[in-house]
Amino acid sequence: MKGLGKKRRERKMSNSEEEQHHVGWEMKMRTVKRGGMSEESQHDEENDDELAMKKEEDNLLQSPVERRMISASTTTNVGEYMSGFGNDFETEALRCALPQGQNSPQKCAYGLYAEQLSGSAFTKPHPIRTWCYRIRPSVKHASKFVKFDVPLWKSAPHILPDVTSLGQYRWNPIPFTSSVDTTWITGMHTVTTAGDVNTQTGMATHVYLVTKSMQDEYFYSADGELLVVPQEGKLRFCTELGCIDVEPKEIALLPRGLVYRVEILNESGPARGFVCENYGIPFILPHRGPIGANCLANPRDFKTPVAAFEDRDSTPSSVVLKWCGQFHRTYIDHSPLDVVAWHGNYAPWKYDLRTYSPVGAILFDHPDPSIFTVLTAPSEIEGTANIDFVLFRERWLVAENTFRPPWYHKNVMSELMGNIYGIYDAKPKGFVPGGMSLHNCMLPHGPDRNAFEGASNATLKPEKLNETMSFMFETRFPQHLTEWAATVAPLQEDYIDCWKSLEKKFDGSPGIK
Numbered sequence: 001m002k003g004l005g006k007k008r009r010e011r012k013m014s015n016s017e018e019e020q021h022h023v024g025w026e027m028k029m030r031t032v033k034r035g036g037m038s039e040e041s042q043h044d045e046e047n048d049d050e051l052a053m054k055k056e057e058d059n060l061l062q063s064p065v066e067r068r069m070i071s072a073s074t075t076t077n078v079g080e081y082m083s084g085f086g087n088d089f090e091t092e093a094l095r096c097a098l099p100q101g102q103n104s105p106q107k108c109a110y111g112l113y114a115e116q117l118s119g120s121a122f123t124k125p126h127p128i129r130t131w132c133y134r135i136r137p138s139v140k141h142a143s144k145f146v147k148f149d150v151p152l153w154k155s156a157p158h159i160l161p162d163v164t165s166l167g168q169y170r171w172n173p174i175p176f177t178s179s180v181d182t183t184w185i186t187g188m189h190t191v192t193t194a195g196d197v198n199t200q201t202g203m204a205t206h207v208y209l210v211t212k213s214m215q216d217e218y219f220y221s222a223d224g225e226l227l228v229v230p231q232e233g234k235l236r237f238c239t240e241l242g243c244i245d246v247e248p249k250e251i252a253l254l255p256r257g258l259v260y261r262v263e264i265l266n267e268s269g270p271a272r273g274f275v276c277e278n279y280g281i282p283f284i285l286p287h288r289g290p291i292g293a294n295c296l297a298n299p300r301d302f303k304t305p306v307a308a309f310e311d312r313d314s315t316p317s318s319v320v321l322k323w324c325g326q327f328h329r330t331y332i333d334h335s336p337l338d339v340v341a342w343h344g345n346y347a348p349w350k351y352d353l354r355t356y357s358p359v360g361a362i363l364f365d366h367p368d369p370s371i372f373t374v375l376t377a378p379s380e381i382e383g384t385a386n387i388d389f390v391l392f393r394e395r396w397l398v399a400e401n402t403f404r405p406p407w408y409h410k411n412v413m414s415e416l417m418g419n420i421y422g423i424y425d426a427k428p429k430g431f432v433p434g435g436m437s438l439h440n441c442m443l444p445h446g447p448d449r450n451a452f453e454g455a456s457n458a459t460l461k462p463e464k465l466n467e468t469m470s471f472m473f474e475t476r477f478p479q480h481l482t483e484w485a486a487t488v489a490p491l492q493e494d495y496i497d498c499w500k501s502l503e504k505k506f507d508g509s510p511g512i513k
């Protein structure tokens with residue numbers, strides 16, 4: 001491989017020669033596709049050196065077949081994705097930018113810098129990391145950091161003496177009322193925090209209200225990955241590793257440490273949604289246990305973008321870093337989205353929630369809602385998640401002699417729910433699209449009176465729950481409200497009254513009632 005690398009370097013002399021070089025290689029590719037070496041071998045006039053050279057180049061181009069299938073061709077290559085969850089992907093926006101057979105050659109193609117982005121400790125079993133080949137190393141994407149305040153984005157621990165988090169809470173959708181445009185950073189409204197960002201345990205839940213794209217501004221978080229659940233409007237995440245467009249009914253994940261810019265896609269208007277900020281171990285797919293190898297979220301439905309990069313110089317830009325709950329800004333004169341090629345298993349992705357295949361009861365009773373887990377972020381206690389992301393979507397209800405909505409319960413886990421669209425079966429009224437609710441650790445909850453009476457007296461024929469999609473961020477830690485969530489957000493003060501009219505049916509006499 002060293003010899004091939006040297007030849008590649010020798011060919012790269014100037015831009016014009018580089019272009020000619022690519023044209024030549026494209027032609028080589030077509031030659032290979034048409035006839036392969038047998039066709040070329042008919043040209044007796046070619047000398048041995050030229051043939052050897054062709055063979056070497058053809059081998060180089062042909063060996064990584066997948067690379068040709070997934071390679072990006074332009075810097076604006078939006079909408080192309082690779083399939084799979086946690087795969088070891090490889091992708092390049094310029095042909096042959098990705099070293100083959102090694103990670104850090106003495107010199108990289110195109111004069112790129114090799115850099116590793118690690119999402120886990122080096123020594124973790126099955127470490128997650130990605131090798132980036134970029135125009136500048138990341139140390140050039142920062143100058144001196146200056147701390148500044150982002151008033152509504154809070155991090156754990158954030159326990160306020162004057163705010164009570166013990167209770168059942170429900171909010172109406174957060175309206176777009178600000179007279180000032182808000183970006184991905186300024187429009188992030190923290191609802192709850194849990195655990196401790198400094199010890200990498202717990203999480204925070206946010207609602208984002210985005211009315212303006214980030215312009216020459218970039219963001220990354222050292223505090224955790226962000227799971228994005230759009231509820232209204234479309235967003236584009238232009239990241240170091242490629243571009244992701246996301247809209248309601250889809251989710252996206254932005255890994256810890258990944259630099260990106262968030263644009264609002266204008267035709268869709270302002271964007272609102274939910275974010276789970278995971279301070280702990282990254283999300284994985286849950287083990288399906290006896291369910292087997294299929295259903296729930298299938299790996300092939302997760303989509304990671306192909307490589308795309310910006311080569312923008314002399315552009316005053318800033319990079320915002322969230323670090324231990326504090327925000328810092330640094331100024332540079334170029335775009336940091338300059339990764340031309342990358343390979344690895346630490347990358348952003350998106351997932352279409354409509355591809356989630358729910359599994360449930362087919363005779364009687366109601367399984368625990370863990371049956372609807374899309375993603376889980378494990379903690380150090382087996383089976384006790386730092387966070388579960390759970391989806392309640394369209395499905396059939398067929399159980400016999402069964403109270404079909406979720407039953408009444410208390411739970412050691414803390415449950416933050418959001419409604420993406422439609423009607424949630426346990427709360428036909430009040431829990432509306434864009435709204436959310438919080439049922440904290442060991443706080444009882446369950447169907448409201450109307451849902452209870454309706455489900456208790458329904459004719460139990462097979463029924464399709466249509467037009468419904470709600471989710472839950474569930475954590476092992478108590479979730480503490482922010483002052484904004486407790487006093488400014490549209491809290492439904494009468495939420496607890498939804499259970500008030502539940503009747504005492506017991507009168508001591510036997511019989512089903």
Ligand SMILES: [Fe+2]
Binds near residue numbers: 409411415439445
């Ligand atoms: Fe619950």
